[in-house]
Amino acid sequence: MPLFDLPLAQLRQYTPAVAEPADFDTFWQSTLDAATQSPVLLDLRPEPTDLRLVDSWDVTFAGFGGDPVRAWYNRPAGVDEALPVIVEYVGYGRGRGLPHERLTWPVAGYAHLLMDARGQSGQYGAGDTPDPHGAAPGGPSPVTRGIMTPEGYYYRRLITDAVRAVQAARALPGVDPRRVVAAGNSQGGGLSLAVAGLVSDLAAVLTTAPFLCHPQRALEITEVGVYGEIVNYLAVNRDAEPAVRRTLSYVDGVSFARRANAPVHFGIGLRDMVCPPSTGFAAYNHYGATVGGPPPERTMHVYPFNGHEHGDATQVRRQLRWLADVLGEETTDRSDGPKLSRALISPA
Template identity: 55%
Template sequence: MALFDLPLDQLRDRRSSSVEPADFDQFWTDTLGQARQYDLDARFERVPTGLTTVDSYDVTFAGYGGHPVRGWFTVPAGATEPLPVVVEFIGYGGGRGLPHTHLLWASAGYAHFVMDTRGQGSAWSTGDTDDPVGSGPAVSGYLTRGVDDPYDFYYRRVYTDAVRAVAAARSHPLADASRTVAAGVSQGGGITLAVGGLVPDLAAIAPDVPFLCDFPRAVTLTDNLPYREVGTYLSAHRDRKARVLETLAYFDGVHFAARGRAPALFSTALEDQTCPPSTVFAAFNAYAGQDKQIEVYDFNGHEGGGPHQQAEQLRWLPGKLAGIKEA
């Protein structure tokens, strides 16, 4: 794999051509308002794991449409006082897996909430959350489910679940709501950007190699999945390009970034053909918060910085949380 996108000096000024819908804010206000009609009903059940350094909880809460969404909540063993909480979102095709696979943040002294992604979790880790909503004809995968109408689009449900996941995490007595962080890689990074734009009082966000950004460029630049799902769909539905791009604009990380204010640590990789660096820089450059930085991994693909980026997050985050008083 070699460099295939714009040179780095051009990436640093890259802006998206995605057109923000005139009713973008109203669409999301209405969507989240409908979700709040359902009791959050967050339930935490302690589960035995054989681990001695952390305590793990099986979580269920009401997401979009009141549908049950699963998750794991993990804290340092024996914690008694509220902790800063990292709410994590998962990459494409994955599910929440097993609790012992989520140890990083609790090991660093944080509460950690990982949200299962509805309908996913059979590609590389297991999931436990159904998506009971159907859609019209779609390409295999998730990116074209309901793509002809923003009200039916799959990610309307996922982003709503994610906002509700933040509320669920904050509802636990060991979570300090004032020090809530959103984080994720790839699809999880795109969801993180959406949450950063929809939840106004986050303490920080950390989107790594984010997916779901700058759709007009992404779906025409790379042949890699998942973005290629859109091209495949349009190769059959040849009269629907404008309609599809209009739908995707309601879910574009670029537009959520324009509403984000929390300190942000992005990452991108210059050989990433899954989430091309120009699409990531489009979101980064649109990000409205003044306290933002991006780590660039020159010779990496979609793995991005991997453990090196995790180490950077562990160094970066305490400074962003320092001085925030417990809620």
């Protein structure tokens, strides 16, 4: 698909005024305060797998309203030390899947908690967490569920789950609670930004092609993917636009990004019509704006010829190297290591 958004030079300077509710902070503080009334870690049990190098546990923690939320906890087998933990959030329509599906982080030497997305499994991957709060006015899909009010909106629940996942990760055995990283792509990238704005002591944030950033603009320039579900809802519910826009202002990733203080690593494809690049750049350029003192470290990788897939494996490699540097982890340079002899690699 062709370039459709602002030129890159303008994107790098794009800091739009974003409508932010006056009670944004009190809304989220009261929401999270209510969630903390329940003990966070509900169940932890070893998960048998055929993996020799990774140990897995099935985790259940209390999310929004005390609802049980499922997650996989993986870590390198045979490692007893307390490790940094990557709390990862999945993309739209995905669930946590099976414990062996996402192994990059534990193979790289990190603990890894992969949160299920309540009520979303079946489109791209399986999940095990229902969403029992479906009565608020809105549409049938997760992104429109309860969208007529901030209090009943689906993403109020999912963002609360995401914050509680960080709290659950800190309670897990073998985790260094001072080194928690929020990570995700697309919907997961939006959740990692929300967590960055609501949790003040993260070690780092990894976000690519983040969803729910500057949604007011996204609705004007794209109807692809998840934003298309909101467009379709408004095409039928023609008088709902003011209420929908008000609700979206409470979950805007730009507002969360303004409150974040952890080092952050972004990745954006300039041909992304699912999460338009200007919406992600808005979050990047506003990141840490309300934080006193020196601004947090920000890194952006741009992929001019990619869409919603952004940098894919190249981006993950960049994340690994950046995160090792930020956390002060040792990395191994294998360029001078032992080489296979030609006898071993020559054809028979």
